[in-house]
Amino acid sequence: xxxxxxxxxxxxxxxxxxxxxxxxxxxxxxxxxxxxxxxxxxxxxxxxxxxxxxxxxxxxxxxxxxxxxxxxxxxxxxxxxxxxxxxxxxxxxxxxxxxxxxxxxxxxxxxxxxxxxxxxxxxxxxxxxxxxxxxxxxxxxxxxx
Amino acid sequence: xxxxxxxxxxxxxxxxxxxxxxxxxxxxxxxxxxxxxxxxxxxxxxxxxxxxxxxxxxxxxxxxxxxxxxxxxxxxxxxxxxxxxxxxxxxxxxxxxxxxxxxxxxxxxxxxxxxxxxxxxxxxxxxxxxxxxxxxxxxxxxxxxxxxxxxxxxxxxxxxxxxxxxxxxxxxxxxxxxxxxxxxxxxxxxxxxxxxxxxxxxxxxxxxxxxxxxxxxxxxxxxxxxxxxxxxxxxxxxxxxxxxxxxxxxxxxxxxxxxxxxxxxxxxxxxxxxxxxxxxxxxxxxxxxxxxxxxxxxxxxxxxxxxxxxxxxxxxxxxxxxxxxxxxxxxxxxxxxxxxxxxxxxxxxxxxxxxxxxxxxxxxxxxxxxxxxxxxxxxxxxxxxxxxxxxxxxxxxxxxxxxxxxxxxxxxxxxxxxxx
Numbered sequence: 183x184x185x186x187x188x189x190x191x192x193x194x195x196x197x198x199x200x201x202x203x204x205x206x207x208x209x210x211x212x213x214x215x216x217x218x219x220x221x222x223x224x225x226x227x228x229x230x231x232x233x234x235x236x237x238x239x240x241x242x243x244x245x246x247x248x249x250x251x252x253x254x255x256x257x258x259x260x261x262x263x264x265x266x267x268x269x270x271x272x273x274x275x276x277x278x279x280x281x282x283x284x285x286x287x288x289x290x291x292x293x294x295x296x297x298x299x300x301x302x303x304x305x306x307x308x309x310x311x312x313x314x315x316x317x318x319x320x321x322x323x324x325x326x327x
Numbered sequence: 328x329x330x331x332x333x334x335x336x337x338x339x340x341x342x343x344x345x346x347x348x349x350x351x352x353x354x355x356x357x358x359x360x361x362x363x364x365x366x367x368x369x370x371x372x373x374x375x376x377x378x379x380x381x382x383x384x385x386x387x388x389x390x391x392x393x394x395x396x397x398x399x400x401x402x403x404x405x406x407x408x409x410x411x412x413x414x415x416x417x418x419x420x421x422x423x424x425x426x427x428x429x430x431x432x433x434x435x436x437x438x439x440x441x442x443x444x445x446x447x448x449x450x451x452x453x454x455x456x457x458x459x460x461x462x463x464x465x466x467x468x469x470x471x472x473x474x475x476x477x478x479x480x481x482x483x484x485x486x487x488x489x490x491x492x493x494x495x496x497x498x499x500x501x502x503x504x505x506x507x508x509x510x511x512x513x514x515x516x517x518x519x520x521x522x523x524x525x526x527x528x529x530x531x532x533x534x535x536x537x538x539x540x541x542x543x544x545x546x547x548x549x550x551x552x553x554x555x556x557x558x559x560x561x562x563x564x565x566x567x568x569x570x571x572x573x574x575x576x577x578x579x580x581x582x583x584x585x586x587x588x589x590x591x592x593x594x595x596x597x598x599x600x601x602x603x604x605x606x607x608x609x610x611x612x613x614x615x616x617x618x619x620x621x622x623x624x625x626x627x628x629x630x631x632x633x634x635x636x637x638x639x640x641x642x643x644x645x646x647x648x649x650x651x652x653x654x655x656x657x658x659x660x661x662x663x664x665x666x667x668x669x670x671x672x673x674x675x676x677x678x679x680x681x682x683x684x685x686x687x688x689x690x691x692x693x694x695x696x697x698x699x700x701x702x703x704x705x706x707x708x709x710x711x712x713x714x715x716x717x718x719x720x721x722x723x724x725x726x727x728x729x730x731x732x733x734x735x736x737x738x739x740x741x742x743x744x745x746x747x
Binding site for chain 1 (some may be wrong): 480683684685690693701703707716717745746
């Protein structure tokens, strides 16, 4: 029963009812990331206001519950925050995912994304969780030119 | 209902890992032999014994250990030659794996070091593969086409997962230099009928190669009876170790081919500006080979022969027939490949509607200890052809039981519950 701790209710909820899915206009940058080992893919767009507020994170893709739920949670956390705030969440999320299950997550920073803590114990699945988040970081960098 | 004399419970005792308990007290249900098979004590002990008491380098050392190693290594070649009924032991080339065996042949083409007409290739010439190939029987030929300007073509696959040979006459034609297809698909389980394609290849003067990685472990394979020119297979899928593969080729062709890798042991004489080469098979075995792995593979061939390849084939046929009946009970399950146990092996790939194979595999493993493979199984073009990114694959071998298939079906029902 190890994996079921990975499939937290919140992850399954996001997987079954993804938030903010679908590509939308307008956007500043669009990226396409793939996980070559499993074929999961995500196309992601960001729209940032002049003041640095993230107006929209829209995405489309295919993949396992972990990769799709992670994209949905990312959308919720990043949209409406600032570039700086959201990048600190990305950083904490990456630290958690790469921590082999040894990292104590900062719930205040991560919010709902803390539900992915169990994934860090499954090295083969870490890339699934990070796929959309790395795409987001990439898209932000491109949008900032 | 097993074949007479075939006792799966006795066979299971030969494979120590099958009695292993996984964390959380789960028993191991290993349904991933198409990926890599488990090893019997006979293979493990042979390798341990050699490493402990007989190990030396082969082909060059004069001392006792060197000659014992050489003898054991060459005896392994004899065993493999007998296992696939090769007319001559010199036709067995040890490689690192099946991929290397396929590359070895691909690099013989269009190589200025070779002079034989049959391996000359350039713009206007064609190479024929199929849509159901493993990447290792696609990429070497793509690279050959890129190097030489030749054209790569392929047989399509039918909706049922069979090779579509309707266009055979046009596809294999006077421009074809080589046809290289899989003997048994690692995704669909389909066993391809070789003779009509071979007959056409012979008609147009093309060579023919088989990727037999998935057939040699599971059914009696007689290279003479098959009648093709080259056969590639690998040790780790046939209860042998990883790191050792085999290329069988017709002597006369191997003699005509240029060397593949250069180095120690593959030479006859070396000057600063040129070399002459050792006779086959050594011409293709540069450097210190995987000695203990080859010896382990010889032990694997002995083991499989003692059980009986006909018996193994019959046992797997029973398992696959059972699974083809049982699996469709799972709602939303779609089998990718032939749904009848005819001309197919014990490999079944499937999708579960709305549930990604990674999630299927994770729940099966973590809740039930069932090891399956998920993903595109190194056959991405085949998955694209069926319009799916990935499948879950269960593959059976001599040590699997119908009870394990029942466990898989139970596991899949549970997966449905979690994600449904």
